[in-house]
Amino acid sequence: MTETTDSVTFDDLGLDPKVLKAIKDVGYETPSPIQAEAIPPLLDGGHVVGLAQTGTGKTAAFALPILSRIDLSQKTPQVLVLAPTRELALQVSEAFEKYASGIRGLHVLPVYGGQGYGVQLSALRRGVHVVVGTPGRVMDHIEKGTLDLSELRFVVLDEADEMLNMGFAEDVESILSGTPDDKQVALFSATMPSQIKRIVKRHAPDATEIKVKSTSTTAANVEQRFLKVAHHNKVDALTRILEVENFDGMIIFVRTKHATEEVAEKLRARGFSAAAINGDVAQVQRERTVEQLRKSKLDILVATDVAARGLDVPRISHVINHDIPTDTESYVHRIGRTGRAGRSGVAISFVTPRENHLLRAIEKTNKTTLTEMRLPSVSDVNAFRVSKFNDAIGQAMSDPQIGLFRELIEDYERNNDVPALDIAAAIAVLSQDGQPLFLEDMPEPLRQPTKERSSERKGRERRGFASYRLEVGKRHHVEPRQIVGALANEGGLSREDFGKIDIKPAFSIVELPVDMDPAVLDKLSGTRISGVLINIKQDKFDRGHKRGHTGPTGSPNKTWTATGGSSYSGTKKPRHKKRDQA
Numbered sequence: 175m176t177e178t179t180d181s182v183t184f185d186d187l188g189l190d191p192k193v194l195k196a197i198k199d200v201g202y203e204t205p206s207p208i209q210a211e212a213i214p215p216l217l218d219g220g221h222v223v224g225l226a227q228t229g230t231g232k233t234a235a236f237a238l239p240i241l242s243r244i245d246l247s248q249k250t251p252q253v254l255v256l257a258p259t260r261e262l263a264l265q266v267s268e269a270f271e272k273y274a275s276g277i278r279g280l281h282v283l284p285v286y287g288g289q290g291y292g293v294q295l296s297a298l299r300r301g302v303h304v305v306v307g308t309p310g311r312v313m314d315h316i317e318k319g320t321l322d323l324s325e326l327r328f329v330v331l332d333e334a335d336e337m338l339n340m341g342f343a344e345d346v347e348s349i350l351s352g353t354p355d356d357k358q359v360a361l362f363s364a365t366m367p368s369q370i371k372r373i374v375k376r377h378a379p380d381a382t383e384i385k386v387k388s389t390s391t392t393a394a395n396v397e398q399r400f401l402k403v404a405h406h407n408k409v410d411a412l413t414r415i416l417e418v419e420n421f422d423g424m425i426i427f428v429r430t431k432h433a434t435e436e437v438a439e440k441l442r443a444r445g446f447s448a449a450a451i452n453g454d455v456a457q458v459q460r461e462r463t464v465e466q467l468r469k470s471k472l473d474i475l476v477a478t479d480v481a482a483r484g485l486d487v488p489r490i491s492h493v494i495n496h497d498i499p500t501d502t503e504s505y506v507h508r509i510g511r512t513g514r515a516g517r518s519g520v521a522i523s524f525v526t527p528r529e530n531h532l533l534r535a536i537e538k539t540n541k542t543t544l545t546e547m548r549l550p551s552v553s554d555v556n557a558f559r560v561s562k563f564n565d566a567i568g569q570a571m572s573d574p575q576i577g578l579f580r581e582l583i584e585d586y587e588r589n590n591d592v593p594a595l596d597i598a599a600a601i602a603v604l605s606q607d608g609q610p611l612f613l614e615d616m617p618e619p620l621r622q623p624t625k626e627r628s629s630e631r632k633g634r635e636r637r638g639f640a641s642y643r644l645e646v647g648k649r650h651h652v653e654p655r656q657i658v659g660a661l662a663n664e665g666g667l668s669r670e671d672f673g674k675i676d677i678k679p680a681f682s683i684v685e686l687p688v689d690m691d692p693a694v695l696d697k698l699s700g701t702r703i704s705g706v707l708i709n710i711k712q713d714k715f716d717r718g719h720k721r722g723h724t725g726p727t728g729s730p731n732k733t734w735t736a737t738g739g740s741s742y743s744g745t746k747k748p749r750h751k752k753r754d755q756a
Contacts, residue, residue: 187213190242192276197238200272206231211384213239216360221381223374224362233269236330236360240304241270243327246279249301250322254353255330256309256346258337260286260457261464261485266332267306280304285311285321288457295320309337309345316352326353329377334363334370340480343369350377364506395513396493399547400523400533405666408496408524409440414550415494415522416446416474418558423467423489426476427508429497429663432700437496438476448474451481479504485511495523497663498532502539522547528662528669563602639673639685641713646706647680656703657684664701665694683713 184197184205205213208226215222216239226232240253257263267284274280283297285307294311298320305312305321315321329350331337337346350373359378363370374381403411412426426448428434434450441448449463449472460481466472468487475482479499490512499505505523512519523544525533537543570576587594646652654675661667661684673685698710 182210187238188217188242189213189238193238193241193273196273196275197234199275202234206235208232208384208386209235209238211386212236212360212382215382216240216358217242219358221359221378222361222384223366223378223381224360224384224386225366226362226364226384226386232332232362233266234273236332236362237266237270237273240328240330240360241274241277241280244274244277244280244303245327246277246303248303248325250325251302251305252326253304253328253330254312254323254326254349255304255306255332256312256337256349257306257332258308258340258342259480260288260308260460261481262333263306263308264461265486267304270304270306282306285315286457287311288460309342309349312349313345316349323349323353326357329353329357329359331359331361331363331373334361334373335365335367338367338369346373395517396509396519396521398509398521398523398542398544400498400525400544401547401549403524403526403549405526405663409437411524411549412437412494412496413441413444413446414555416441417555418550419492419520421473421520422491423470423487424474424492424494425482425485425490425508425511426474426494426496427482427499428476428478429500430660430702431478432664432702433497434476434478434481436700438474441474441476446474447472448476451475451477453478453480455481479507482508482511486514487511488514488517490514491517491519493519493521495521498523498525498529498536500532500659502536505536506540638688640688640690642684642686642710643713644682644684644703644708644710645680646703646708647678647682649679650704650706652677652682652704657682660701660703660708661686661698665698667694 182205184194184202187205187210189197208224209231212222212224212235216236222236224232224235236255244252255263255266257266263284263286267282270282274282281297281300281302282304283294283302283306285294285305287308287310294315298315307315312321316323331346334346337343359381361370361374361378361381401411401415416424426437428437431452431454434452438448438450449466451460451463455463463472463475464485464487467475468489470489476496477485493509493512495505495508499508509519509521512521523533523536533544583594583597586592586597644657646657654677657675657677658669658672661672662669667686671687671690674683675685676683695710698708701708701710
């Protein structure tokens, strides 16, 4: 590992003069630690494995040395960069073009799903030097014979762990296996799971390993808070926070695609400028939405982790984890959307009673303490509304039309014998467009959640269960914890609301309370697990009323209980003792 100091400059790294000029034109002065350590070995032709979080300058760390060694005379692709999402692929492509501003004739092509093949095919036929793409679309081109990797010189895996988490492991291996043996590999990842270690061993032997520890520079600029709130009160709590927080741009993170649309719609109904972004939204619309956020035509983006990957909008002052992430790395990535480039930011996480362990894990892993915040009261919201009302009056006083309206009010006062104060009040009423100025009658359930009394808990334990069928099963690689997490999150259910879970090849049977509120089923109607619409409905066989049930043929079924791991029904014993955990 190279020792870096603040005195190292880009001039010291041996970059091509044209590339050096481009980065100086951009305004870069000194390399970040990952850049200072990765650029020299990449310039020397060696493999590099970089362990670093998002926001450490990874893109420049591999783009600058690659551009310094590019051969413009070669018309087949020389560089392939694989990225997990369309947003990140576009971001990396733009960075390459920016750093190559002084290299005439260099062509960079982003390839990703959601964009028509026509543009990509035309560019590939003309000849490109750098291809930046998502694994799925790159595989499509390889299979169609439209992407020639036979003369590839450089391969970059950006955010490799995220690509594997998204299920691209086989695609990545297939792509790499079809590239020349003498290619140079650069791999960047926040973590180093066993799958990535195998890729490194096979495709990047003797690589220079660079570890850049998280210096918490992003976290240091981000005020991190949490609010304890019941699931069904989240939207009402969110609207109160939006009323009193002085924010510029904001991203609200949720767990599911369905939730992005649901939360955005509820915010719009409350008068906020909000839009949803998820994997189902067409790419053109996604790009338009992000551009609206960037240009202040939109204030709030409701997104999933994958949809917001690589998103960099400087005006994002707040990140709200409407659904707290289930892993600490996602938390780091999420709050990294604010507090960038030395700016300050705010991150607020909603924590339901059963999510306290996630909060503790985040604090332990990141060696930080989130500050518990108080839910803004009705008085807080109303005081803020009065303040905004006063500010609006002050701004209107400097409007050039103030003289014209003064004359109109004087005429009205004279002709109708009405005091000017009453006229001003009537105009204020008109400005509210029928909406009350003050917040009233906020639902009582917004009180902070309290510990369930033992009598209530015992009553819940005594009630019966009914069986519900979900159209998702083993073939969709679903696990009990995913079922519990999705149903609990979307329906506001607690752990005690789940009985046995029986996962079949094509569907699953889940025991839920027999007296469950029909409104909960309505909430669950649009739920997806592993991308599949579960289409929940009561099982016609109603298997859940009997414990220790057997399958239709009497053979033992492996089931899972929310309180005790896996169990087996029937007379046969399982061949192994491995337990499924929720």
